[in-house]
Amino acid sequence: MTQAETTTEVQKTLSDFMPGGALAVANPMESRKWLLGLNREELSTLMADLGEPAFRAKQLYHWIYHRGARDFDSMTSMSKSLRAKLADIATLDRPTATSHQVSEDGTQKWLFRFADGNEAETVFIPDDERGTLCVSSQIGCTLTCTFCHTGTQRMVRNLTAGEIIAQLMVARDTLEDWNRPGEDRRLTNVVFMGMGEPLYNTDNVIAAINLMTDGDGISLSRRRITVSTSGVVPDIEKVGAETGALLAISLHAVRDELRNVIVPINKKYPLKTLLQAVRSYPGLNNAKRVTWEYVMLKGINDSVEDAKALVQLIKGIPSKINLIPFNPWPGTDYECSDDETINKFAQIVWDAGYSAPVRTPRGRDILAACGQLKSASERASKSRRTISE
Ligand code: SAH
Ligand code: SF4
Numbered sequence: 521m522t523q524a525e526t527t528t529e530v531q532k533t534l535s536d537f538m539p540g541g542a543l544a545v546a547n548p549m550e551s552r553k554w555l556l557g558l559n560r561e562e563l564s565t566l567m568a569d570l571g572e573p574a575f576r577a578k579q580l581y582h583w584i585y586h587r588g589a590r591d592f593d594s595m596t597s598m599s600k601s602l603r604a605k606l607a608d609i610a611t612l613d614r615p616t617a618t619s620h621q622v623s624e625d626g627t628q629k630w631l632f633r634f635a636d637g638n639e640a641e642t643v644f645i646p647d648d649e650r651g652t653l654c655v656s657s658q659i660g661c662t663l664t665c666t667f668c669h670t671g672t673q674r675m676v677r678n679l680t681a682g683e684i685i686a687q688l689m690v691a692r693d694t695l696e697d698w699n700r701p702g703e704d705r706r707l708t709n710v711v712f713m714g715m716g717e718p719l720y721n722t723d724n725v726i727a728a729i730n731l732m733t734d735g736d737g738i739s740l741s742r743r744r745i746t747v748s749t750s751g752v753v754p755d756i757e758k759v760g761a762e763t764g765a766l767l768a769i770s771l772h773a774v775r776d777e778l779r780n781v782i783v784p785i786n787k788k789y790p791l792k793t794l795l796q797a798v799r800s801y802p803g804l805n806n807a808k809r810v811t812w813e814y815v816m817l818k819g820i821n822d823s824v825e826d827a828k829a830l831v832q833l834i835k836g837i838p839s840k841i842n843l844i845p846f847n848p849w850p851g852t853d854y855e856c857s858d859d860e861t862i863n864k865f866a867q868i869v870w871d872a873g874y875s876a877p878v879r880t881p882r883g884r885d886i887l888a889a890c891g892q893l894k895s896a897s898e899r900a901s902k903s904r905r906t907i908s909e
Contacts, residue, residue, distance in 0.1 A: 550635070552611045555584060556689065557682025559731060570605060578736075584612060585737030588689065588698030614690045615683065627883030630690065634659075634683055638675065640715050642687040643888045644695070644707065650744075651695070652709040655687045657725055658716025663750055665770070665783050667815055669849040670715045679716070681727035687714075688732060702739070709744040713768070719752035722759060729763040748813065753789040753797045760802035767801050768811040768842070769794065773821050774829040782820070791833070799837055809838040815846050816857035816865070827868035834874075841869050843878045849887070 555563070560581055567577040579597055583589040590613075592598075592606040618639065619631040628644040640656040660673035688710065692698055695706045710732060712718040718725045725747065732740045742764035749756065750770045760767060773779035779786035786794075798810055812834060816822050830841070843866055846856040857865070862878055869876035882888065 550611070552609055554635075554682055555580075555610050555612055556614075556686045557680055557684070557727070557731070559727065560734075566610070570602075570609075572602065576602070580606075582736060585731060585734065586699075586739070588692055590614070590693070614693065615686050617690060620694070621886040621888070623883040623886045623888060625882055627886065627888050628691075628694070629883060629886050629888040630687070630694075632683075632687065632690070634679075638677065640679060640683070640687075641888075642691065642714060643883060644691050645882050646706065650708045651706045652711055653688055653691050653707050654711050654714045655684060656714035656716050657684060657712055657718040657721045661716050662720065663717050663783075663785050665750060665772075667772075667782060667817060667846060667852065667854050669852075672851075673715075676716075678721040678724060681724045681731070684724060684728035685731050688738070708740070709746075710740065711746045711748060711768070713746075713748045717750055717752060718747050719749045719755040719759065722755040726759060726762045729765055733763070743808065746811065748811075750783050750785050751789050751794045752785065753793050756797045757800060757802065764803065766808065766811070767798070767804075768813055769798060770815075771812045771830075772815050772817075774826055774833050778821060782817070795833065795837075804838055806838050809840050811840045811842050813842045813844055815844045816862050817846050818855040818857045818861070820854070822857040822861050822865055824864065824868065827865045831869060831872035831874065839874055841874050841876045843869075843876055845878065845881055847881055847884065 553566070555566075558566070560577070563581050563584075564574060564577040567574075567580060576598065579595070583595045583597075589595055592603040592610075592612070595603055595606075598606075615632040615634050617630045618633045619629075621629045623629070626646045630642045631639055632642065633639050638659045640659050642656060643654040645652045645654065656679060658676060658678050660676040661668070661670045662676050664671045688707070691707055697706045700706075712725060729742075729745055729747075732738050732745060733742045743766065745763070745765040746768050747759050747763075747765050748768040748770060756767065759765065770783060771779075772783055773786075774791070776786060776790050779791060789797075798804075801810060804810060812830075814821070814830070834841075843862060845862065846854055848854070848856065866876045866878055
């Protein structure tokens with residue numbers, strides 16, 4: 521099969537799922553409604569249909585997203601009969617974690633299986649004063665950045681808002697992070713840097729962010745949520761306007777000729793168009809900067825000239841630069857730049873006045889580092905395909 525045919529096939533699969541309706545969680549025969557991912561209005565409609573007053577919907581919302589209730593029986597502010605009624609028609613089940621690994625450095629990785637059997641990964645990265653959850657927005661990715669493991673995965677569909685928020689809710693279950701005062705929380709930040717391109721699933725990503733940040737529910741700060749895109753220009757403004765989240769751009773190359781190859785969406789939205797969209801990102805200022813992600817690929821994009829061109833390119837835009845050592849995965853031909861080259865590159869960026877932290881790879885021992893995510897089901901189905909082809 522040619523590359524073009526593969527792409528068409530995958531896009532068809534993706535568009536089939538574009539409306540992103542809530543899938544039931546437990547099993548395909550499940551007739552009860554899955555409440556994870558429903559917002560206030562949707563819960564109000566559900567309660568109104570049961571003949572319940574508006575304040576009951578508020579209570580239900582609070583139990584689900586503020587208290588982290590996993591069943592209706594624990595909702596003691598509601599009558600026993602209402603709790604039983606809810607349990608008959610609805611569920612708060614979490615997706616099944618088919619694997620949960622903890623790295624030597626404390627990083628945790630979950631592989632979640634959703635109702636249709638598809639799987640996606642989520643990673644928690646604890647640090648001194650923050651805990652960052654890296655969530656997936658799609659099963660696989662239709663884009664084919666050449667250095668990214670997820671990009672080699674064929675099965676693709678969008679995750680629903682419920683499937684996105686459920687990743688965070690299970691992490692909070694595991695970390696025993698419900699009902700803690702804000703300053704004591706373990707999970708403080710969310711980055712959309714797991715599997716998938718968030719801006720190919722914009723509406724569900726926006727709905728999930730708005731649940732994460734709602735003051736009566738999970739109540740994370742909007743400034744602690746970052747959406748990373750490879751450069752899907754048409755939706756950049758929308759996600760900023762509707763969520764107030766921070767923006768990260770997977771830049772990785774400063775010339776169109778190279779970016780066309782390693783981040784192929786650049787052929788559709790070249791650097792000039794991308795830079796224009798970033799300049800107009802809502803609320804961008806020195807306190808709310810864009811993060812430019814730049815993966816260090818040995819001999820490909822790591823020269824002194826590249827570093828100089830990078831600082832020229834982003835001149836005038838409130839920016840941070842995140843240099844990411846390339847994380848190898850089985851089958852890749854790329855190598856990570858050596859330390860000396862990375863340091864030289866970082867120094868040029870630093871001298872131009874930008875903070876340029878080199879991201880310490882986390883959870884490499886459990887394949888949880890950037891770009892290493894790819895679900896076990898896909899690995900299994902791929903090897904099956906290889907055998908039958
Ligand atoms: N699809 C989105 C978000 C997920 S990828 C995007 O591309 O922005 C999160 C980050 O990891 C991106 O910057 C991506 O380019 C980077 N990445 C992908 N593969 C990598 C690898 N093997 N090593 C290091 N970083 C990688
Ligand atoms: Fe998709 Fe991001 Fe990987 Fe590119 S880097 S293939 S956009 S997940």
